[in-house]
Amino acid sequence: MKHCFLRFPGFKLKALTLSYDDGAIFDKKLIEIMSKYALKGTFNINSGLFALEEGGRCLTQKEAFTLYTQSDNxxxxxxxxxxxxxEVNSAQALGEVLLDRQNLEKIFHKLVHGMAYAYGGYNDSVVEIVRSCGINYARTVDDSEGFTLPTDWLRWKPTCHHRNPKLMDLLQAFLEEQEGGYWRKSPKLFYLWGHSYEFEDNNEWYIIEDFAKLAGNRDDIWYATNGQIYDYVQAYHKLRFSAEGTFVYNPSAMDVYICYFGRKYKIPSGEMVDLEIL
Ligand SMILES: [Zn+2]
Incomplete structure (x- = not known):
């Protein structure tokens, strides 16, 4: 039986993340709702499609910088x-990804290492191009309707789109994940995706408001961006256990929380911690 389980910061069993595409002005309203309920997410941006003037459907570069930076998404x-x-040749595909990454890193002064496939389009050769551009995780549009962490981060399947008719049932199931099985449960992730203009165009802001009211501001969920989840899971996998399994070293730059033989341990960054085996 498995005896070591990842727990999110604060020993939480659950994490929740959002992923919204295209840099629409309606991201402003979406982020207001997210902030009210402590939700976090990743905004996938086309750096060649910023509006030149304010007032259209796309954010200007300046608006985007202010919006995403101030909200800490x-x-x-x-x-x-x-x-x-x-559907484009390899050179074009490479340019699309690499140049967008370079542009966004310049604009936002941050490391950019995630993406979402435009139109959800990917295949094996696209994935290799994405990998060669230093992208570590990339979201598809293939709803898993599940809560498992990805094993293939460049083909990351979200839980569901916000228009999936099962949205609220899935959320309810996620919220009801019993803490009773805490010691032998794998971590759970709810991953929601979409476009903010869909809320506006379809008069469906109630969908995200209802979702946020129920999913947000809870003590038992870690709200994080896609990148924070990726980085945290990598740190967990980098833990080095002694041959007897009686101590563990955390070489990463972040504290890691685990359940090990039915006990909780926080392994501080750069430290070694003794473990008990039952
Ligand atoms: Zn898109």
Whole structure:
């Protein structure tokens, strides 16, 4: 039986993240709602499609910088011009990803290492191009309707789109994940995605408001960006256990929380911690 389980910061069993695409002005309203309920997420941006003037459907570069930076959400690649990567040649696909990454890193002065596939389009050769551009995680549009952490981070399947008819049932199931099985449960992640303009165009702001009211501001959930989740899971996998399993070293730059033989341990960054085996 498995005896070591990842726990999110604060020993939480659950994490929740959002992923919204295209840099629409409606991200402003979405982020207001997210902030009210402590939700965090990743915004996938096309750096070649910023509006030149305020007032349209796309954010200007300046508006985008202010919005995503002040709200402490993450910015990730979505292709310079939102081209379908499976339908252009390799050089174009490479340019879409690499140039978008370079542009966003310059604009936001932050490391950008995630993305979402424009139109959800990917195949094996696109994934290799994305990998070669230093992208560590990339979201698809294939709803898993599940809560497991990805094993293939460049083909990251979200739980569901916000228009998935099962949205609130899935959320309810996620919230009801019993803490009773805490000691032998794998960590759970709820991953919601979409476009903020869909709320506006379809008059469906109630969907995200209802979702946020129920999912947000809870003590038992870690609210994080896609990148924070990726980084944290990597730190967990980098833990080095002694041959007898009686101590562990955390070489990463972040504290890691685990359940080990039915006990909770916080392994501080750069430290070694003794463990008990039952
Ligand atoms: Zn898009």
């Amino acid at each position: 993450e910015v990730a690649v979505h292709g310079v011009k939102h081209l379908p990567l499976t």
